[in-house]
Amino acid sequence: MRVHSIALTAALCLSPLLAAGAQAQVTVEQVPAETDSSNQAAWWRPMVVKGNTTYVAFNAPGTAAGTHQVKIGVKVGTGPWVIGSLKDQFGAIWSHPDDIGHDQPTIAVDGDGYIHVWADHHVDDWRYFRSSAPNDPSAILRRVGEMPGTVGATYPIAEHAPNGDVYLMIRNHFNGAGQGELYRWNNAANSWSKIDVFARETGNYVYPDDLQVDSAGNVHLAFEWAYGMPRALRHYGSYIKYDVAAAQWRTANGTAVTLPVTRTTANLVYQGLSTGELWNNSDTGIGVQAAGLTVDNLNRPSVAYRYRTDGGSNAYDYDVYRLRWNGSAWADKVKIFTATDNVPAAVETTHNGTRARVYFTVSGVGLMGAESPGYVPYALATGQPGVSRISGVLKTSTEDVIYAAAPTEIDANRGRLYVVTVGNTLP
Secondary structure, eight states: OEEEEEEOOOOSSSOTTOOSOOOOEEEEEEOSSOEETTOOOSSOOOEEEETTEEEEEEEEEOSSTTEEEEEEEEEETTSOEEEEEEEOTTSOBOEEEOOTTTSOOEEEEOTTOOEEEEOOOEEESOOEEEOSSTTOTTSOEEEOOOSSSOOOEEEEEEEEOTTSOEEEEEEEEETTEEEEEEEEEETTTTEEEEEEEEEOOTTOEEEEEEEEEOTTSOEEEEEEEESSSOOSOBEEEEEEEEETTTTEEEOTTOOBOOSSBOTTSTTOEEEOOOTTOOTTOOSSSSEEEEEEEEEOTTOOEEEEEEEEOSOSOOTTOOEEEEEEEOSSSEEEEEEEEOOSSOOOSOEEEEEOSSOEEEEEEETTTEEEEEETTTOOOEESOTTOTTOOEEEEEEOSSSOEEEEEEETTSSSSSEEEEEEEEEOSOOO
16 A cells, blocks of 8 residues: 655646645555456446545456456544455456456445446346445445346446435436436335436437435435437436436426426526537537536535537547536536546535535646635646546545546556545645
């Protein structure tokens, strides 16, 4: 295990938007296990932080080329990492062919400390695993068949609620569409149920981006839409909230909606089509890909997202933006970073009640961070320039924790995973 704490200075040569002199206190810890090169996605939720316990999920190298296993790591306080492997229903180590951007794990921890994992879904029926004991990845993390119904699931994103329940969003390929669905783990009853199909258009595809549960227990969802088929370029960044107590779906302004929502649902879209952007085009052109979602102290949403504004087809040519719901409108849109074919599909955002932060990565530099109100980008982990994919959470009012994956840092097939804690205030 390698841990170091440093005050970092941003790189100066990347862009005029990068500034020198960042004094955020950053702690970088290497998880003591190799990762597979397939350990990279934009939509995933591979980390949970509850109190002083950190849980991570990652693809580890498989026994054959082009395959991976899935491992879970748990660390309590300053103690050692305890790492275990997912197993199938027969107790054998789970192994699966690589599929970057799809077959990566999402993890959640319920109110009793049981670990829930979804792994290797790309239009597949449920591949759901749960620990046999609380907080212990060495306990049997075995595949179980307790998710409701039969699905063709992709992009599972999960989050625990204050009462110990867990919510899960997926895209389900069903009857000529990729529809958005929400599920709930009732922690008191120890059972799963399907809540709703929240978004669907026949022939088109929903792309889940992020899910957050607020302090009142309500569920906030961010997602995008793709025309005609699954594709890398998407449009119509969208937001919706599930009011749990009322069992009612609402747009950001509180208006109740009838399900499933579509692109034409009033007040659904936070990023519509801009000048020159075409809905029914190919993967070339203007559009959105990947977003992070958070809520403020009033449980109002804000979104950070990658948006390609100059056309073309480069997968890394997406600028980084952030906007928020101010109580009456989506407002305060700001461009945080201008890409030059160097921004991978990784973006995260947090809010501690008084300040917002946005995290992303830049090729050859690694993890970047920007903070309100100025949103000046700073390099935060300059010793790990191979970090290209991230996820993150607000741990306390003064600390964020970022899951920072460097999938090919060792060689073309193996990488490393870092847990980066960012405290204090960015200049």
